[in-house]
Amino acid sequence: QSVLTQPPSVSAAPGQKVTISCSxxxxxxxxxxxxWYQQLPGTAPKLLIYDNNKRPSGIPDRFSGSxxxxxxxxxxxxxxxxxxxxxxxxxxxxxxxxxxxGGGTKLTVL
Amino acid sequence: xxxLVESGGGLVKPGGSLRLSCAxxxxxxxxxxxxxxxxxPGKGLEWVSYISSSGSTIYYADSVKGRFTxxxxxxxxxxxxxxxxxxxxxxxxxxCARDQGYCSGGSCSxxxxxxxxxxxxxxxx
Numbered sequence: 690q691s692v693l694t695q696p697p698s699v700s701a702a703p704g705q706k707v708t709i710s711c712s713x714x715x716x717x718x719x720x721x722x723x724x725w726y727q728q729l730p731g732t733a734p735k736l737l738i739y740d741n742n743k744r745p746s747g748i749p750d751r752f753s754g755s756x757x758x759x760x761x762x763x764x765x766x767x768x769x770x771x772x773x774x775x776x777x778x779x780x781x782x783x784x785x786x787x788x789x790x791g792g793g794t795k796l797t798v799l
Numbered sequence: 800x801x802x803l804v805e806s807g808g809g810l811v812k813p814g815g816s817l818r819l820s821c822a823x824x825x826x827x828x829x830x831x832x833x834x835x836x837x838x839x840p841g842k843g844l845e846w847v848s849y850i851s852s853s854g855s856t857i858y859y860a861d862s863v864k865g866r867f868t869x870x871x872x873x874x875x876x877x878x879x880x881x882x883x884x885x886x887x888x889x890x891x892x893x894x895c896a897r898d899q900g901y902c903s904g905g906s907c908s909x910x911x912x913x914x915x916x917x918x919x920x921x922x923x924x
Contacts, residue, residue: 691843720905720906721906721907721908721909722906722907722908722909722910724909724910724911726844726911732916733894733914733915733916733917734844734894734911734914735914736910736911736912739899739908739910739912740908740910745912775843777843777844779844779846779909779910779911780909781900781907781908781909783907785861786858787846787858787860787861788834788846788849788909789846790843790844790845790846791843792843793843793844
């Protein structure tokens with residue numbers, strides 16, 4: 690059971706928009722910054738979003754992040770088949786003194 | 800080329816030990832905090848351990864505390880994970896990752912901006 694809760698799967702058609710939610714508590718998302726990672730099949734995770742809504746260099750602006758209260762959301766617009774991957778949220782948990790991840794969400798581009 | 804390369808994985812019996820290594824290149828290793836993160840087959844990511852740039856501050860996940868030891872050699876640009884008393888549930892791909900982050904005003908930012916390809920550890924009799 691992960692500390693952060695994500696939907697197991699989401700799907701949408703090419704060109705459409707999808708959002709992935711990440712729900713936590715005041716000890717993690719509520720008081721700390723959220724990051725998001727993309728893991729393409731058979732590869733290592735890659736940083737997509739940090740500090741709730743910042744994109745590292747090289748990440749297209751089709752990817753966006755937001756946070757409200759104890760939840761965070763990853764948005765992907767203009768979906769491409771190459772976006773099919775597992776997506777994970779992560780943040781520091783002040784009560785656990787540990788970095789925690791969500792259980793991951795599998796994105797299918799139909 | 801900025802990269803992290805893990806090694807040392809393999810098959811080990813329950814109760815056994817293994818030492819993982821991570822070789823860093825293309826950046827000033829001694830400037831960065833580092834972590835180990837693992838992923839069991841078909842499962843999600845689990846943060847395992849973190850070490851500060853000097854090695855003076857270390858954290859462990861409760862699941863490995865007392866069994867795993869993280870260390871680093873800045874002269875060799877290398878990160879290590881000594882794993883003892885291994886259990887079947889430690890079976891996973893172990894990733895080495897470069898940390899970024901800070902704490903300010905009671906809020907912390909902590910994320911991983913560079914990952915290795917991982918090394919597979921299988922604990923089975």
